[in-house]
Amino acid sequence: MAGRPQPNAEPQHFRRQFVTQIDWLTSECDFLVAPTAPITAAPISNRRDDYGRNAWMNTGIFDLTSQPSIPIPCGFTSAVLPIGSMITGRWLEDRTVLRFAHAVEQATTRHRATPIL
Secondary structure, three states: OOOOOOOOHHHHHHHHHHHHHHHHHHHHOOOEEEEOOOOOOOOHHHOOOOHHHHHOHHHHHHHHHOOOEEEEEEEEOOOOOEEEEEEEOOOOOHHHHHHHHHHHHHHOOHHHOOOOO
16 A cells, blocks of 8 residues: 555644645744634524634644644623633743733733623
């Protein structure tokens, strides 16, 4: 079976390309900060069929790159559902990411906010 591609060759190729791009990006900046999800939180009773597939997209991608990331709270939607940001740092710089997240929490009050129900 020489010459036949392995079943997981294409995903591994994508992963390597993506890791290279993220490495370049984090060489240009100390942190990446993005929403934890590309969609807002939704009550279970109102979730679209594709909610589960879309909700993890911004956070799960860093499982591929093995980069340290931490979510931090940012507030609430008009429907009083949580909004968060994800801080991601350079590979093997977990402590730096934790220090930055701590500094953000010390400089803001978002992590102490409670929704008005």
